[in-house]
Amino acid sequence: MSASAKPPVFKNPVVRWIDHRLPVFSFMSHELNDYPTPRNLNYMWSFGSLAGIVLVIMILTGIILAMHYTPNSALAFNSVEHIMRDVNYGWLIRYIHMNGASMFFIVVYIHIFRGLYYGSYKAPRELLWLLGILILILMMATAFMGYVLPWGQMSFWGATVITNLFSAIPLVGQDIVTWLWGGYAVDNPTLNRFFSLHYLLPFIIVAVVMLHLIALHRFGSNNPLGIDMKGPQDSIPFHPYYTIKDLFGLAVFLVFYAALVCFAPNLFGEPDNYIPANPLSTPSEIVPEWYFLPYYAILRSIPNKLAGVIAMFGAIALLAVVPWLDRSPVRSARFRPIYQQFFWLLLADCFLLGYCGAHPPSGWYVVAARLATAYYYLHFLVVFPLLGLFERPRPLPMSIGKPVLSPDTAPSGARAKVTP
Amino acid sequence: MARALMKSLALVGLLVAGVLAAALPARADDEALPTVHWSFTGAFGTFDQETLRRGFQVYKEICSNCHSMNLVHYRDLAALGYSEDEIKAIAASFQITDGPNDNGDMYERPGRPSDAFKPPFPNEQAARAANGGALPPDLSLIVKARKGGADYVHDLLTGYTEPPAGMTMQAGMNYDKYFPGHQLAMPQPISDGSVTYIDGTRATTDQEAFDVANFLAWTSEPELVERHRIGVKSVLFLIVLSGLLYAVKRKVWAGIH
Numbered sequence: 097m098s099a100s101a102k103p104p105v106f107k108n109p110v111v112r113w114i115d116h117r118l119p120v121f122s123f124m125s126h127e128l129n130d131y132p133t134p135r136n137l138n139y140m141w142s143f144g145s146l147a148g149i150v151l152v153i154m155i156l157t158g159i160i161l162a163m164h165y166t167p168n169s170a171l172a173f174n175s176v177e178h179i180m181r182d183v184n185y186g187w188l189i190r191y192i193h194m195n196g197a198s199m200f201f202i203v204v205y206i207h208i209f210r211g212l213y214y215g216s217y218k219a220p221r222e223l224l225w226l227l228g229i230l231i232l233i234l235m236m237a238t239a240f241m242g243y244v245l246p247w248g249q250m251s252f253w254g255a256t257v258i259t260n261l262f263s264a265i266p267l268v269g270q271d272i273v274t275w276l277w278g279g280y281a282v283d284n285p286t287l288n289r290f291f292s293l294h295y296l297l298p299f300i301i302v303a304v305v306m307l308h309l310i311a312l313h314r315f316g317s318n319n320p321l322g323i324d325m326k327g328p329q330d331s332i333p334f335h336p337y338y339t340i341k342d343l344f345g346l347a348v349f350l351v352f353y354a355a356l357v358c359f360a361p362n363l364f365g366e367p368d369n370y371i372p373a374n375p376l377s378t379p380s381e382i383v384p385e386w387y388f389l390p391y392y393a394i395l396r397s398i399p400n401k402l403a404g405v406i407a408m409f410g411a412i413a414l415l416a417v418v419p420w421l422d423r424s425p426v427r428s429a430r431f432r433p434i435y436q437q438f439f440w441l442l443l444a445d446c447f448l449l450g451y452c453g454a455h456p457p458s459g460w461y462v463v464a465a466r467l468a469t470a471y472y473y474l475h476f477l478v479v480f481p482l483l484g485l486f487e488r489p490r491p492l493p494m495s496i497g498k499p500v501l502s503p504d505t506a507p508s509g510a511r512a513k514v515t516p
Numbered sequence: 517m518a519r520a521l522m523k524s525l526a527l528v529g530l531l532v533a534g535v536l537a538a539a540l541p542a543r544a545d546d547e548a549l550p551t552v553h554w555s556f557t558g559a560f561g562t563f564d565q566e567t568l569r570r571g572f573q574v575y576k577e578i579c580s581n582c583h584s585m586n587l588v589h590y591r592d593l594a595a596l597g598y599s600e601d602e603i604k605a606i607a608a609s610f611q612i613t614d615g616p617n618d619n620g621d622m623y624e625r626p627g628r629p630s631d632a633f634k635p636p637f638p639n640e641q642a643a644r645a646a647n648g649g650a651l652p653p654d655l656s657l658i659v660k661a662r663k664g665g666a667d668y669v670h671d672l673l674t675g676y677t678e679p680p681a682g683m684t685m686q687a688g689m690n691y692d693k694y695f696p697g698h699q700l701a702m703p704q705p706i707s708d709g710s711v712t713y714i715d716g717t718r719a720t721t722d723q724e725a726f727d728v729a730n731f732l733a734w735t736s737e738p739e740l741v742e743r744h745r746i747g748v749k750s751v752l753f754l755i756v757l758s759g760l761l762y763a764v765k766r767k768v769w770a771g772i773h
Contacts (some may be wrong), residue, residue: 114711135772177587177657187739188746216543254543340765347758351751358747359559364659370661380696494582 104129118200121439132320132331133338136496140214141317141338142345143207148305149346150194150200155298157193167291169284169297172247173372191361196317197239198364199353201387204232212418213439216318222419224311229416231304236388238297241290248369253382255282261395281375281422301490322428329497381456384418391455392448394472396457397465407469414476421476431490435483465506541720549664549671549694556666559748562741563734565597570713571731572596574724577711579655582647582702584635587656588735591629595738603629610634618631648688650701659729659736666729668694673725677705 104125105111115121164183166175178185208228211217217225244255259276263269278285316325325331332338356363360484368379385391391408398404416422429436445468452465555564574576574595575585590607598606607627612634615622626635630670655690662668671694679698689699705725713719734740 162736174587181587181592185744191743288682325718330708336768336770340761340768344758344765347754347761351758354747354750354754355559358743358750361743366627367663 111286113458123170128335128339129138129333130317131313131334132325132328133317133334134330134496135324135332135337136319136321137317137338137341138320139341139345140206140210142342143203143321144312145342146346146349147200147203150196150203151298151301151305152194154196154200157189157196157304158295158298158367160281161193162295165291166184167245169247169287169373172245172287173304176337188357191357194408195353195356195361197242198387199349199356199383200235201239203349205237205387208232208415209443211318212442213429213436214318214320215422215429217419218422218427219419220313221318224308224314225419226416227304227308227311229412231301231308232415234297234304238294238301239385239387241294241297244287245294246369247373249371249373249377249379250366250369250382252282252375253379254384254510257382258384259286261405261408262400264405266402271447277393282474283375318427319496320428320430321496322431323425323492323496326495327497340465380471382462383454386450386454389451390449391453393449393453393465394469395459396453397462397469411472414473418476418480421480423481424487424489425484426489426492432483432487433490434487438475438479438483441471445475446467522615524546527710541647549667552670552729554666556730559690559744559751560666561744562703563595563730566715567624567727568596568734569598570715570717570723571727571729571734572712574706574711574728575655575731578705579728580633580636582636583655584637584643585633585653585656585735586635586654587631588738589629590627592634592738595734595741600629607631639771643647648701655732655735657736659733661736666733670725670729672700673706674721674727723745 104122106115111121135492148470149154161179164175164179164186168173176190181187183189210287211225211228240254240258244251259282261272262272262276265272274280276286277283280291316331319325342443389483391411395404395408396413398407424432424435426432429439448464448468449472452461452468521603538691543621547724554561555567556562565660594600595605607629608643610627610631611624612627612631613622617623620717631714639756640651659665659669664671672692675693677691677693683691683698685691686699689701690703691698692700706728709719710721711719712725
């Protein structure tokens with residue numbers, strides 16, 4: 097039942113011959129078959145593997161799209177419509193890719209909030225968390241540049257607004273923007289380099305995902321109880337238990353994904369992006385894709401441009417340093433009654449920020465966005481450090497395998513971390 | 517286990533719903549768009565070929581005098597139920613500029629099914645010159661490119677009224693209830709009897725607007741019918757697959773609890 101550390105013996109002589117020279121089969125067996133996984137993971141833990149699968153879907157569909165797409169400002173819009181109309185099942189591949197970006201962010205945001213709830217970022221998994229944040233940042237850059245490629249109105253004006261953020265940097269800001277554009281406005285050189293980088297970055301994401309997995313497999317998954325595995329009774333091999341559980345999760349995920357692609361492919365899109373880019377006509381409202389809306393709200397809630405840009409990037413930077421802001425020795429929010437409340441407050445706060453980001457910054461929306469921004473910062477800079485000092489956690493179970501074990505029979509040392 | 521699963525699924529559902537709510541753009545217009553019942557909405561939605569053909573007639577006889585439709589080809593009309601010979605005849609009724617020939621001259625020839633719809637003007641400048649400086653937008657994607665989609669197209673076409681008292685209109689502009697800003701360069705294009713339908717349907721303004729909005733929904737999303745068909749099949753398949761995988765998961769995990 098539990099994972100063993102014995103080296104695998106392969107029956108197939110060919111496999112044995114190869115493995116002796118190139119131990120790929122031992123490696124796979126070690127990382128999948130024997131890899132000890134906590135026996136109590138819930139379905140929130142399926143989102144990590146889901147994210148990996150969506151990344152593969154994005155790369156595969158993206159490679160096919162690149163075969164038919166033309167990264168030239170005069171041709172890009174029509175080449176996308178050529179994919180939609182003339183390429184066999186081009187519409188399906190493009191809609192899978194376009195909505196895949198949204199599904200990717202849904203999955204990854206759930207994955208991140210799962211980590212926040214169960215304290216998965218705490219020692220010894222700080223680097224695992226940091227690599228995850230790096231993946232998020234790379235994803236954002238990739239998604240932003242991908243959105244520019246169809247060269248519709250929102251592509252063009254979104255690119256203009258976002259690249260212009262760098263002009264807030266004192267002294268060299270405008271020069272940096274000119275350098276990013278490859279000219280004095282968003283134009284063909286900008287589109288060319290965005291296409292190039294949009295093709296490159298996903299492979300860098302793959303590399304960082306590898307590092308993320310290596311860091312994960314060092315100590316194994318955290319779990320809903322947030323306590324370490326203390327012996328073989330706490331763990332089960334990843335395969336077949338979590339392969340089948342994740343496969344079931346994948347199938348359920350695909351139901352939603354397929355429904356989105358086939359029944360509402362433009363739900364997350366802006367109608368303006370079906371109008372070819374026109375530098376002489378600004379859309380009435382420039383809105384980023386939904387997954388950027390909370391950051392957009394933070395940016396706009398601060399009247400000073402430079403401060404707004406800093407606050408926006410700071411929101412992600414804070415996420416990166418959570419392992420050092422959170423001083424509580426207890427990982428899982430299940431045993432942190434006050435943190436649990438604040439967690440849901442932060443989640444609601446992010447939704448509120450997203451809601452404000454989708455609306456023009458006037459009247460009530462400005463007030464709400466400013467309050468939500470203030471709370472976001474308060475949550476990370478004040479709530480996290482103070483809770484570690486003042487919160488009294490509930491008693492932790494002795495082990496994953498026998499959570500109801502009485503204190504008398506508990507192995508010594510198991511409670512060491514618990515005592516507040 | 518089942519309860520934990522339900523809780524997790526409910527949470528995912530909640531998150532997705534919240535994301536959707538945040539993503540839905542809000543209309544800030546003063547006049548809410550009346551909604552029309554379309555045959556192509558919903559998971560089983562499909563186009564009605566009779567309606568599409570009437571809409572094509574409205575487009576061909578009225579809209580195409582000013583609006584191009586560069587992304588649609590005559591061959592695409594097969595989706596409206598036209599036969600190959602009918603499509604050849606429709607295409608041949610247009611004179612397409614082709615060339616240059618071996619002498620270096622451009623020449624006119626009858627259209628072929630592989631040609632894109634013939635645009636009314638050779639270039640943007642000519643289109644503007646003929647329309648008082650305003651550029652009639654290409655209609656290929658118009659339903660996808662406007663908030664409100666087909667509703668918007670239908671309502672705009674039927675929304676022409678006298679401007680409210682006290683509103684000063686710019687020269688050459690027309691008042692439309694549903695156009696953002698209400699001042700529209702396009703004069704009311706259709707009214708009762710603007711076309712004489714080949715199939716004998718009574719050509720009211722509303723009927724014409726309904727038909728042409730259907731046609732424009734098709735030109736925006738020619739893949740819609742097949743997309744819905746694939747969607748129904750794949751979603752049903754995936755639901756069954758999920759059920760099977762859940763059963764296997766229960767069996768594999770049976771010894772654990």
